[in-house]
Amino acid sequence: MAYSTIKTDTKNSVTLIRLDRPDALNALNSELLGELATALSAADADPKVRAIVITGSEKAFAAGADIKEMSEKTFADMALSDFFAAEANTITAIRKPIIAAVAGYALGGGCELAMMCDFIIAADTAKFGQPEINLGIMAGLGGTQRLTRFVGKSKAMEMHLTGRFMDAAEAERSGLVSRVVPAAKLVEEALDVAGKIAEKSQIAVMAAKEAVNRSYETTMSEGLLFERRSFHALFATDDQSEGMDAFLEKRAPQFRDK
Ligand code: HXC
Numbered sequence: 001m002a003y004s005t006i007k008t009d010t011k012n013s014v015t016l017i018r019l020d021r022p023d024a025l026n027a028l029n030s031e032l033l034g035e036l037a038t039a040l041s042a043a044d045a046d047p048k049v050r051a052i053v054i055t056g057s058e059k060a061f062a063a064g065a066d067i068k069e070m071s072e073k074t075f076a077d078m079a080l081s082d083f084f085a086a087e088a089n090t091i092t093a094i095r096k097p098i099i100a101a102v103a104g105y106a107l108g109g110g111c112e113l114a115m116m117c118d119f120i121i122a123a124d125t126a127k128f129g130q131p132e133i134n135l136g137i138m139a140g141l142g143g144t145q146r147l148t149r150f151v152g153k154s155k156a157m158e159m160h161l162t163g164r165f166m167d168a169a170e171a172e173r174s175g176l177v178s179r180v181v182p183a184a185k186l187v188e189e190a191l192d193v194a195g196k197i198a199e200k201s202q203i204a205v206m207a208a209k210e211a212v213n214r215s216y217e218t219t220m221s222e223g224l225l226f227e228r229r230s231f232h233a234l235f236a237t238d239d240q241s242e243g244m245d246a247f248l249e250k251r252a253p254q255f256r257d258k
Pocket of ligand 1: 067138140
């Protein structure tokens with residue numbers, strides 16, 4: 001499918017989606033978020049795809065929702081359209097693993113998009129922030145909830161109220177990103193990690209993703225029960241036998257998603 005604001009490429013079971021509005025630092029407008037949701041849904045439905053990486057440019061993952069598009073909107077426009085909620089719901093419902101590979105600015109909706117992914121690998125040039133307060137608004141794509149869970153109330157509150165940016169080192173220290181790599185190696189590293197995930201049993205990968213995400217939605221005892229039931233269910237798969245046999249026979253497993 002031809003897109004105008006993103007580029008997609010699938011190799012070795014991994015789909016790389018590159019946000020591509022260079023003149024606007026990949027600002028998220030309706031077209032880009034619509035295309036991203038479509039591309040992610042297509043990758044989720046494609047049996048050849050086992051993991052997804054979303055990245056931007058060297059200068060920006062995404063500098064936020066498109067301020068030009070939002071500038072003329074009224075309360076009624078935003079409320080009645082439930083601005084970008086449908087796209088966010090599509091992105092967060094994707095069942096295959098999604099890695100955000102962030103270089104440069106990940107601001108406002110850009111930071112929120114990165115946090116909707118399963119984990120974030122950052123280039124040493126990455127800068128995260130929720131600067132909506134400088135525009136007289138606030139975060140609207142999950143930033144107040146997700147950033148707070150990643151980095152804690154104090155840091156999240158400071159970032160939302162002052163609009164200050166967090167660099168890659170602080171983001172790693174605070175648990176916002178899983179690790180930091182040199183900018184020149186970012187996409188290669190992210191594809192490498194995605195490739196490693198693609199080699200696992202997809203049934204187990206999806207179950208693990210679902211269970212970790214569950215921890216954000218429920219109590220500890222419900223989450224532990226959910227985990228235990230999913231863990232038990234994996235013993236109904238051929239991939240469990242294959243994984244354990246391969247370990248005992250000192251060979252690499254050949255998972256078949258069965
Ligand atoms: C539209 C944007 C943009 C944005 C940058 N551009 N960010 N256009 N929306 N969010 C455009 C600029 O207008 C400019 O276009 C071009 O990209 C290059 O940006 P510069 O500002 O010239 O670059 P630089 O001086 O390097 O500064 C980079 C920057 C700055 C610090 C990232 O662009 C910036 O502060 N951007 C806005 C960040 C922000 O406030 N994000 C939150 C948005 S609100 P021209 O045509 O002039 O060359 C949001 C809400 C989410 O995200 C919730 C939605 C439901």
